[in-house]
Amino acid sequence: MTTSDPSAQARATPKMEARGISKTFHTRAGDIVALDRCDLAIGQRDFVTVVGPSGCGKSTLMMIAAGLDAPSTGEILVDGRPAGPAGPQRTVVFQRFALFPSETVAENIAFGLRVAGIDRAERDRRVDEQLAFMRLAQFRDAYPHELSGGMQQRVAIARALVVRPEILLMDEPFGALDAQTRTVLQEEVSRLAREMNYTVMFITHSVEEAVYLGDRVVVMSARPGRIKRDLAVPRDAAWRGLEIEEASNHADFIDIKREIWELIRTEIVRQ
Amino acid sequence: MTAMPGPRRRTGSSVPQPALYGALALTALFAGWWLATAIPGVVSPRVLPSPLDVVARFFFLAIEPFSGSTLEGHAIASLTRWLIGVLAALGLGIPIGVLLAWLPPCRAAITPIFELLRYIPPFAWVPIAVLWLGATTATQALIVFIAAFPACVINTQLGVSQVEPILLRAAKTLGAGPWTTLRRVVLPVAAPSIFTGVRIAFGNGWMALVGAELVVGKQGLGFLISQGQINDSVATIFVGMMAIGALGAAIDALLQRAQRVILPWKTASVRPLE
Numbered sequence: 246m247t248t249s250d251p252s253a254q255a256r257a258t259p260k261m262e263a264r265g266i267s268k269t270f271h272t273r274a275g276d277i278v279a280l281d282r283c284d285l286a287i288g289q290r291d292f293v294t295v296v297g298p299s300g301c302g303k304s305t306l307m308m309i310a311a312g313l314d315a316p317s318t319g320e321i322l323v324d325g326r327p328a329g330p331a332g333p334q335r336t337v338v339f340q341r342f343a344l345f346p347s348e349t350v351a352e353n354i355a356f357g358l359r360v361a362g363i364d365r366a367e368r369d370r371r372v373d374e375q376l377a378f379m380r381l382a383q384f385r386d387a388y389p390h391e392l393s394g395g396m397q398q399r400v401a402i403a404r405a406l407v408v409r410p411e412i413l414l415m416d417e418p419f420g421a422l423d424a425q426t427r428t429v430l431q432e433e434v435s436r437l438a439r440e441m442n443y444t445v446m447f448i449t450h451s452v453e454e455a456v457y458l459g460d461r462v463v464v465m466s467a468r469p470g471r472i473k474r475d476l477a478v479p480r481d482a483a484w485r486g487l488e489i490e491e492a493s494n495h496a497d498f499i500d501i502k503r504e505i506w507e508l509i510r511t512e513i514v515r516q
Numbered sequence: 517m518t519a520m521p522g523p524r525r526r527t528g529s530s531v532p533q534p535a536l537y538g539a540l541a542l543t544a545l546f547a548g549w550w551l552a553t554a555i556p557g558v559v560s561p562r563v564l565p566s567p568l569d570v571v572a573r574f575f576f577l578a579i580e581p582f583s584g585s586t587l588e589g590h591a592i593a594s595l596t597r598w599l600i601g602v603l604a605a606l607g608l609g610i611p612i613g614v615l616l617a618w619l620p621p622c623r624a625a626i627t628p629i630f631e632l633l634r635y636i637p638p639f640a641w642v643p644i645a646v647l648w649l650g651a652t653t654a655t656q657a658l659i660v661f662i663a664a665f666p667a668c669v670i671n672t673q674l675g676v677s678q679v680e681p682i683l684l685r686a687a688k689t690l691g692a693g694p695w696t697t698l699r700r701v702v703l704p705v706a707a708p709s710i711f712t713g714v715r716i717a718f719g720n721g722w723m724a725l726v727g728a729e730l731v732v733g734k735q736g737l738g739f740l741i742s743q744g745q746i747n748d749s750v751a752t753i754f755v756g757m758m759a760i761g762a763l764g765a766a767i768d769a770l771l772q773r774a775q776r777v778i779l780p781w782k783t784a785s786v787r788p789l790e
Contacts, residue, residue: 312689313689332691337686339685339686347781357690405689
């Protein structure tokens, strides 16, 4: 099921590359090595999911990839050049939504466009397009606190996509949602990935989610976080396009899931 | 999924209960006051004038100048000084509050000075203010400023420091610089706390002003009641006191209304939609 070198096509011109990323936190109890020389190349239009035991530094890796946190060593490249500070080239969907509470749904989505100085007509057009795409049209003028968690996360995804980022970073985006809402959003993001061909780095602690969404699943080791394994999940797998409930009953799906789960289990035990 | 709800409606179409009780209590207070003065021998009119005398005095003062001005003249004098003082307090206090919240070295430097000055009551500044500025509007406005300033600074600092860091990160990834983040994320999110500070500042300023007017100046509502005392006119004192109370309450009511306009997202429906 898995190819021997899944990052082969990414190696040519990776959209984003993490090179030798290490991160050490200095605490009173001593230094904590959160990440240890992580290398990860994400090709154009790859949907890469990153799984690992909790505390393995996967969120830290994403914050560094986003430019929101500085690595202790190593660098992040986009199109082969140093990525520089955080910006709309790499937008982030956070676990806890992070919507601006004083702005309506439409204003939240338009935030990045306004900052970029895009004129009003174009802004409205693109916001409307996103509202329709994320099925939010009727909530256009609602405030975030009036929406359920699932709806808030749809707004956050729309806000991150509307600026047309080169790469979309998602940090356990469904971790704060109830199981039913999570399932619906997983299917939605899977649809989005297939229709729009975005380059995505997606952090999760759910193996099932990682397999269902990813073209590649990157497994991280327990702390200090290292890239332990990089597995390809074929885009043309038989279960692609099915609902997650059905897909996860497929023999192929179960095989990959078991393989990954075994890797993570050894890490948890080792810890 | 349900449709978007309309603006929040009051429960039912009848008169809201709190307003009714409030009106009843006020009526009872005035009835008691009137009874106490209407029955001869209970209270001397030199101690407590009848409500009717106060109303009559109100109309008299509204038309005839007393101690230099009509009642409106005194009220406008007070409101002008108050406005100058509180606007200066907002204009300086809110930016300083933001700086204190955002720049730890700035906070470390300013906080001790601020904490020391904060415990000098506004009233204690009257003598030095008179020496510096004379018995002028500036003196009164300075006292208002001193009374209003701390609430602006403290509540702004509180509001700004409570803005979740994740919102700042989200703004950053969407390309916002510090100025845009301040204007579109930090200040709106801190606004309810800032607003609370403004309300406290307005109230404190108003109270300190009336106090200062009792001892300094030749105009204003505080001056009016002190003149009522000198002229042995209890009704004048009552009119002045009630005007001070009514204007203070009106200012606060206006502010609360303004809050609904300025912070619509704080007063919108809290019912989750799905």
